[in-house]
Amino acid sequence: MVYEKVKLHNIEDLVAVEGFAGLRMQRVPESVRRKLNPEAQLQMCRPACAEIRFVSDHPFSIELSCPKGRGIVEVFYGPFQSQERYEITSDISVIHIPDPNRMTRYDQSKLSSLFLSPKVCRLLMAGEEMYIHDIHGDNCRPPYKEELPRLRYLAYGSSITEHGHATAPHLTYVEQVGMRLGADVINLGSGGSAFCEPAISDYIAARTDWDFATLAISVNMLKFPISVFYERASYMISTICRSNPNRPVVCITLFPYSRELGDNFIGMEDKGSPDDYRQALHQAVRDCPCENVYTLEGSEILNNVGGLSSDLLHPGDQGMIIIGENLARQIRPLIKKFY
Template sequence: MEFGSTILHNVESLIRDEEAGDYLLCRVPEPTRLGLNMKAQKNILFASNSEIRFVMNGDSAVLGLRRMPAKGDIRSQGVLEVFQGDYQGSYEISPWSVTADRTEITIRRQDWSAIQRFAGNGYSFHPSVTRILLPYDWGCCLRNIQGDIRPPKKQEMPGKRLLVYGSSITHGGNASVPSGTYAFRLARKLGYDLINLGCAGSCQMDEAMASYIGSRDDWDMALFELGVNVIETWDGDRLYGKALAFLAAVLEARPDKQVFVTDMYYNRYDFEGDKRAARFRGAIQRCAAVLSGQYGGRLHYINGLEAMDTPQGLSSDGLHPSDLGHGMIAERLAGYMAEKKEVN
């Protein structure tokens, strides 16, 4: 969506905070948000791989941001990155901290002649596009943007999009920076733009989410990571039923799209020999087998252990990937998905 002279990417609605004088960014329209389970209604407000994009005509741009007040174990500041086109910003412009106090960030124009020459060999994002990668782990509010800037043109951004939905792992959990999430890395490897609808701790395959994804015609491939958020509360049969309905709804609504589904990447349940891990993977695999036949082979199953199969890819909580793990998942998924992309 457009905001002033910028594009708010992976943002579909703004919630006005009259007292603070800014807007909380949300990744889905408000009616969709209110149709999700209660936890997802809150967690879809996290800015997972949401970006502010613009092209600088002048020498600088100033952004007014604010982090949602932190609760519980959530840290009081988040990490924001700046990319220039496909390139991570150098130390002069990135990274930044965003706090619950009003945070003002000034991005100054650099000499981009080198990366503009690189673009002669092809690019996903044109080097002139400044991309503000918002902290993925919590909500972020936008007050204003000042400077001589313009929105990027369609041809200055990738022509295709990857849509992802899943747990906190897909939302980015425990990656050090937004560009370190496996979803960001995967889209980059495929040469696609990214729509991240991951819902931390609340990926319950809601009907409202399936309907919303099915209603969007701006994505080319989708990846769904299902199961881990309900392993403590559902049994395999319930997971099978919910996943079957969710996947069928998306496939039915978008008969021209390729859909990939995976389950749980390696985690402490596997290390401890918990039989629920195998049961849940089996449930997702059975769903994929049934639906792939019904929908002309457009649904592709990837066992989560094929993407990450070692505790060396985990962070200290034994559940979420580390930066190493996020990279491993992206690399392996990209190899499989790129092959299917070319075939289809």
């Protein structure tokens, strides 16, 4: 969405909240958020790789706050990472970009093959819910369509999709896939609450701004009986695939995690084994009549458990990169059939 002089990427609503200054940035519209489970309602207010984008040849500044915790903002110029990193707290923080068009000093003909124009200044966000306040800057505009990636990639899943234990937003597997495939990223990860609810399934299906999607139907769903897991996964898969037969949808089974590595505490309330749920997802895909749906094994995507962080559940930076590399490699031939 466009707000004042900037493009808010992966932000679909700005909401005034009583008792808080500024506007809360949300990854789904408020009408959708209210239909989700309580935890998902909170998670969809977290930025999860959302971005503030603009093009300007004058100094620029923006005011952000994170009243309920801590957030981080990293500055990129197109695909180029800068050393600028900001911590956002409950006090209003001013992010000042003195030279947003610094990359134009280089030979643009030698940068023309990039999937994202270096003219686009990008503020990548992560952490707790974040509020936008004032924007200052002359001659500032949202990016043009031709300055942005041609393809758009939507990802749904648990905290592993949202951010996991990545130490920076660009290190999430979703961003890693986007970078490798030259695609913009729409991150709809929902930590601890990716329950494949009809409201989020219908919302994803109704969106017309994505070209391919991954659905990591996940460890969050192991608290449901297998029959409910199948029913919800089946509805999500069929609804999204039927929305447009020319958009490939890739379903990912459970990644390896601690229960399979000897943890006797994790999974005590699960209604079946991890493999039971993996097989239920395979069955849901087989039962979908659409030809644009595919399944990938989480254990083949994260094929080195050393990529997990010490909780043996969430991938660390190395695991995110492994997932990004393997997932992009397997998705590439699938999207070539359509684009």
